[in-house]
Amino acid sequence: MQDINCRIEGRAGRITLNRPKALNALTWEMCLEIDKALVLWANDPSVSLLIIDGLPCDKAFCAGGDLAQMYETGRAGDYDYGRRFWQDEYRMNARLFNFPKPVVTFLHGFVMGGGVGVGCHGSHRVVCEDSRIAMPECKVGLVPDVGGSLLLARAPGRLGEYLGITSGRMKPGDALHAGFADYYIPRAAWGALIETLCETGDWEAVDRAAEHAPASDLAEARPEIDALFSGETLRDVVNLLESTEGDLAEKALAALNQNSPISMACTLELIHRVRSTDTIETALEMEYRFTSRSMEKADFLEGIRAVIIDKDNAPNWRHDGPRSVPPGEVSALLRPLGADALNI
Secondary structure (H helix, E strand, O other), X not given: OOOEEEEEEOOEEEEEEOOHHHOOOEOHHHHHHXXXXXXXXXXXXXXXXXXXXXXXXXXXXXXXXXXXXHHHHHHOOOOHHHHHHHHHHHHHHHHHHOOOOOEEEEEOEEEEOHHHHHHOOOOEEEEOOOOEEEOOHHHHOOOOOOOHHHHHHHOOOOHHHHHHHHOOOEOHHHHHHHOXXXXXXOHHHHHHHHHHHHHHOOOHHHHHHOEOOOOOHHHHHHHHHHHHOOOOOHHHHHHHHHOOOOHXXXXXXXXXXXXXXXXXXXXHHHHHHHHHHOOHHHHHHHHHHHHOOHHHHOOHHHHHHXXXXXXXXXXXXXXXXXXXXXXXXXXXXXOOOHHHOOOO
């Protein structure tokens, strides 16, 4: 299909996202094509490794999912479209995470939301000088999904909580430190590396091409982040931020006052739960508990309206602020779905 190019080149199965005008935003059809390729290549002896990139778009590997259709159907009261989209996307994320061969992903520019689900579950995740990785779902009334809750739960200390509820962006050094990437290779060297991988199928070529990781602001700030984001609930975190002086606390509190309160409260609980189980299947199943309810019972439609549709950045959230979310609502949005649970 035009928006994505899945093919075999030499020893490599190649997946290239190709929606430059939309910053390679993922459509439902693109998710299905990726999943189909993963099934075909898993046991194909001619394919030694996978290469995933979005290089036709100069600005982004993938800036997220295509939310316009979700908004249109959700506003009409059709929540099943979004649920089917997420079910298929999450199954693809799990298949990619568990793929039996090396997966080399080239993460340039913006890598956000759904882009993390395609790019950050590989075995050899490459960033460059312009990489900017984030899970900004709380800005649009969702929670970090596509397996992102597992990556956040595995991040050192409390970086996962910090990144998840502030929607903070990671530079290349930060992404390496937080566990969203594995290698730093300047973008100018990517073309030759991809040619080598296709020709030889030798994934160790990635190790040989890697350069020293850039400095990480997150690593430097981690002691303060660990202290400020150690609370069990969103209200605990807000209390810590409000009682602390300093630039980091001030900026973090400003971010929390902009994002969806119910999304942030559920994100913290989700990260804590996933950290105790540490499997992609559990992470996706728990994420789906929230996302399947997000249009009807949370802030997702209003978040899309404010950020994507009207672009006024003035959402009317269900709760007045991060202190206003009742614990019972968090429990209700994350309770098991029974017969409607995600089946991976």
